Amino acid sequence: MVNNGFKTTIHDSLFIIQIYMDCIFCKIGKKEVSSDILYEDDGVMVFKDAQPSAPVHYLIIPKEHIQSIAHLEGNHRDVLAKIIYKAKESAEKLNLKGYKLVFNVGREGGQVIDHLHLHLLGGWAKEEDVGAMPGPGLDK
């Protein structure tokens, strides 16, 4: 029983390490993959979305690997507050008068990258374009 518990712990740890090593946003956070960075500090990074869904489209990520909003734990409250506040500061820096902040959560919520990120979207010139913004598609 003790051995079994030990094996499970090692297996879980290796599994988690593998996720970190494969995660594209962890790699962007460590600058192993390049991105167009607007802001970074020890805990957070703001970079341009590679395939923008709006004239201005940035992603705000924690450097720590958290899978999604659904995987938040109590000790992540400060990280989450920081991400949202950083989105507000980024919007000011980008001179956005209005904007959308979007968390996609899980496949059914349109999440493709399994590393928590907040979409900062804006820069539309016409009112009708704001509503025409693409939304997530459901799994078939």
Ligand code: 5GP
């Ligand atoms: P999700 O659908 O998971 O909420 O959004 C993931 C976003 O990440 C998409 O808007 C996609 O364009 C963006 N993205 C995916 N891979 C990369 C990448 O390697 N670099 C950058 N800058 N953005 C990426």
Ligand code: ZN
């Ligand atoms: Zn990650």
